[in-house]
Amino acid sequence: MPSEDKTSMEAADKQLVIALAGNANVGKSVIFNHLTGSRQIIGNWPGKTVELAKGYLRFENYDIEVIDLPGIYSFSTFSLEEVVSREYIAFEEPNVVINVIDASVLERNLYFTLQLMELEVPLVICVNQMDIALKKGLIIDIDKLQAALGVPVIPTVAIRGEGLHDLMEVAVGVAKNAPQEKKPLIRYGAEVEERIEKLVKFLKSIKLQLGYPLRWIAIKLLEDDEEVREQMESESKEIIILANQLAIELEDIHQEPCFSIINSERYSCASRIANDSQINTEIEATLSEKLDRIVTHRVFGYVVSFMVIATLLLWTFLVGNFLSDILSQLFGFFQPVDPVVSGPVISILWNGAFGGIVAGITLVVPYIIPFYLMLTVIEDSGILPRVAFMMDSFMHKIGLHGKALVPLILGYGCNVPAIYTTRILETRRERMLAALAITFAPCSARTIIILGLVAAFVSIEWALALYLIDIFIMFIVGRMAFKALSGETTGLIMEIHTLRVPSFSVVTKQTWTRTKSIIYMVFPLYILGSALVQGMYAFGFLDPISNFLAPLTVWWLGLPAIAGILLIFGVIRKEYILLLLVAIYGTNLALVLTPVQFIVLALIGMLYIPCISTLAILIKEFGWRPTIAIALANLITAIIVGGIVYRLLEFLIQSLIMI
């Protein structure tokens, strides 16, 4: 149902903006995707959505713009996501805010709801994940909740689309009546309210234009919110003095810092409402709880953590190999893809381009699909936070805490979104350390190289060994960087959500979205690259470049000279290393490279530099200098490790022959 941009003036009253706000991992993006047909990332771990996303929907003659906000726990301003959400809700003035809350964690979610109510925005509450609450034995009385909050409350199971139609109806209804309606208020304790009132009175008398509601400013001043205080200081010194004085009065009564007094008020309010409107029936341990015990068991937990990665890789190889064989046979019809090196230019280029297509279809797609399928299953099951929990103390060895494992594992899919996801970490230093480690994570493109070169032409054991070597290198480099970048490591603080069976529709859709982006955006590149390289090869442009790099590639790494070209192209897309080799030499690579060369080439391909898209995101997130440092760290590591491994393997083979 996507609709046109809202520019025409006459339809102005038929347009609405609806924002989805709430705690992390409550299901905002599932609802957003369902309503707008968008493809926001979904998974069972907190912090997926980091920037606000827009989508469009047509509903009852309204053109509705829906906004998916990052999940946050409060409107303090300690993290970027909090500021993004707070400013959006206060200044962009959406017609209605849908506060999505997790039915199974009612109390803590209501704490955020109360803060939204302080902002006095038109509000609808969506109590999502009703199915999970029920499984946990929680029965929620929607009417009571609605009465206590004074705003419409709609129960939903977003994953099945249940209740979403009602939700939209009510939201549109609220938006229509919003301007005339009086906003409901939740009152806190008498001593606090008294002082809020005094501040509001004073604020009214000085008449400021601030965008935020006065009561909210009063509360934030009492809480000593830095941003608000700074803004107000420039407007009026007296208000700050008054606020301080009132805060001290409160502190004298409660013997606590004022911000914690106000938050206690919110929590006691949230706790009262939650207790009044939910019944907790005792039930036996659910399947999910039993599984949870295994996943975080002191022995099995580590086995499971290891299996997460191992399964991902083995599954990809086995299924990928199977699919690849079938597809190769189907395309065998067009085979052999032997390069054409003489004849008319057009036929050389055409042959190169065609080789690119065939290689893409037989070597890339069959691996990408099972890979992303499994990754999405892992992501949506909720196992990642458990792995983070178990591995926290190991991650401290490279200056990170357990949460950094989540982007790291996502890095096995693609480094780009993984580097985005480092935003779930607290400091810039930790984000950079994590980004460095991620650039060493063998993404799906590198997996294709390893499988296509080593597993296919040497052995699968060697392919797995490469992954282990990679983890080892990641650890060593990470530890060196940690020692070089001084600073304290933040402690882990992370919410852990219920384990669950991944949703079929989420998994299939997300796998398709990811596969599609490879096919649409990357296939043209394969085709172009293959044609280009074959053309260059036919006209003898490759030799000068290869020869220039020969001291490094041939002497130090023991590779054929052509490797220079492969590695240069590989910066654009790592798959080129494999694809161009096929474009130049045809599919039977065993004739061209020795087993040692396969291993070294795959190793170098895995380590030597982040691809262009990764470099771009690094520059965007961290700037030039850290990016250059990270790229150099990759390059140097690759050259050192590659040279050593080459010599070691040669030495091993020599001594084996001697025996």
Place this chain on the structure above:
Amino acid sequence: MSTDELQSESIQEYLEVIYKLSQNADKVKNSEIAKKMNIAPASVTQMMQRLSELGYVNYYPYKGVNLTVEGRRIAKKMVRRHRLLECFLHYILKIKKDRVHDQACEIEHTLNDESERALCQLLKHPDKCPDTRNPIPACDLKLSSCDECMKKKRRDLGEIGKRDQDVISLADPALKEGQKARIAFIRGGHKMIRRLLDLGITVGATIVVLRKAPFRGPVEIAVRGSNIALGRTVGSSVFVEVLGV
């Protein structure tokens, strides 16, 4: 120094050692104590009997000892003073990390409550010692946060009073899985307290310890209906009163 003081000093030393050794096991063997303190096993056995008579340890023949509530209280106080002093010697007096331990050992027995508190305030409520990076136990004053301690800077100790019940940190091995507890005190600056607060971890909230990861990993607690994992450093700054099992 009178013989009494000397004796109490050596009792304190023993309790401290038992406390540290019991971070890794439920019961501490006499031989371990002897090794750690560099003393003949026979004299350790003798001392353990005395400590047991004084009500500081529970003595299990052939199995070892563990601390009683009172023994724990004294041991923690000494460990706290020791580690605070190490911080003072290292961060303020700039003495090298590897040399602060012995000096702290000597001063710790003569420090009193008032200077202990002043030291903690001066050092901005440190959470671990500089040399071994072990956590510093909480003070025994009736306070819910370091902020409160600073707010009440002028009030003396008598006015503030002592805690009714001993508090232990979430990272403490004595806190077992399945244990119910109430949060009594959170150490640390605004930022950390606010992050915890946003997740529902506030003084007064009731929690259940769900599990503890091995290798000094995080601890997972249930609070206000949600499950939250806290790394050991964070956990060692959240102190709870244990509620009936």
